[in-house]
Amino acid sequence: MRPLPPVVPGVPAEHQPALGSAPHWPLVLYFHHVHPDVRHYTALSPDAFERGLEQVLERFAPYDPADLLADGGPRRPDRPTVLVTFDDGYRDNTTHARDILDRLGVRAVFFVCTGLLGRRSPRPREDHLTYEECDGLAREGHLIGAHTRTHPHLDRITPAEGRAQTLGSLDDIRERYGPGPARLFAYPYGGVPAGPLLPDGVLAFGTVRSPATPWTADHQRIRRTYLPSGAADTWAGLVRHWRTEWDGTSGPSADGPALTASEREER
Template identity: 50%
Template sequence: MGVLMTAVHAGPALGSAPGWPLVLYFHHVNAHVDHYTALNPDDFRRGLEIVLDGVGPALDPAAVGPGFEPPGHPSVLVTFDDGYRDNLDLAAPLLAEFGVKALLFCVTGKLDAAGRLSAAERAALPPREAYLTWEEAREFAGHGHVLSAHTVHHPHLPDLPPEEAAEEVAGSLRAIGERTGRAPRTFAYPYGLIPSGPSPVPDGVLAFGTVKSAPGPWTRRPRHIRRTYLPVGEVASWTRLALGWRQQWYGSR
């Protein structure tokens, strides 16, 4: 199977289609993680300030799903991938400072495994291996954030046979629904890799990529929604990025 990806779209400066929300993705808020979507707490706070001031207010992720109608002004959807423990311990208090609610795409098998570990085993894990338990994920959701699906095992979906890819997606959607009592309406592709054959994402679910996806109206590309990020170590560029993202919202409108 192939992958829908175009190198020209891989930079963070390209945001959303005109008239549609900017979608940001993070993995960690943690000073001890080296990853292009992992910010230390001070930078994450600064990033929220810049984006909310320079682009627009944050969306309520509970309103995001099929049939979503964008507001008539620039706005931001904040998302996290995988379901790491620092999302609760470090990101959640900062999000609360700004009244921002986030959409957390969970690797459901990792949350299952986290719940089987002892407290000592969990304390010994490095941040990149420290996932939320389901109890902690529900605590995160209790602050007004929304849990959603990111596959069961975080595979490269294009490498799987279509039926296996579809089950990775369906299994994570089921697990989220069972654990939250609410059928999830969104999904995020691991690594931003979207199979080029039949979509593994069922009807009635919006699917989010990364900077590997081209921007487009969600109504036209409901399974290829572009997300972007704040480049680590480049805080001085963020105000300019935010201005560009806001200008892109207006486009040719």
């Protein structure tokens, strides 16, 4: 019998993180902040972020973001992999998360709101990266993707406003980083509008509000999940369950083995 998925206390059913990815497609995690003082369901302290990623990397190798841009579409991995993503473009992504990612051999996708870049504030939730800081991340092998210009609910505004926000941010990314990164987009709040707003060739990422379907079946509603803040005691169970889903199997052996030393060295 397949084990029941772990349930995170206090999290509504529609936001539970246990559903990962379709079998044999990358597990995709999303974060907003890595900061000691921010309280948000996808915000972790630097220590917690490092511990959480270490647990994930025991069973999933890093997925290289460059493989998202392969000719013919994103490369499907031949082993369990995880793609790490960040939303909104907060400054702590570089001041706190960057060194941890480097230490663990992980390259990420940073989905930024292009109209908010450069806005500084003493409040971490309003303190954004600059384009120059994004350039530094890109030079190190990370990818910069689009997340609209000013972070509206795309499912609550008019189609014309939605097109201006989505296509405008894709144009901003294309102008700075080229056509490859301009094929990557993430929906603010995970709100996917009813009508199409994106060019067909764009890979678009949702949140836990999106279904876990193969990317070839629905490449503009890719599910992402998260390590819930304040619930570190659930992370080990979540990682085991995500690996079970990746394997697409059930039963006592479904958890799959941890990565071997040689597999970890390949990161």
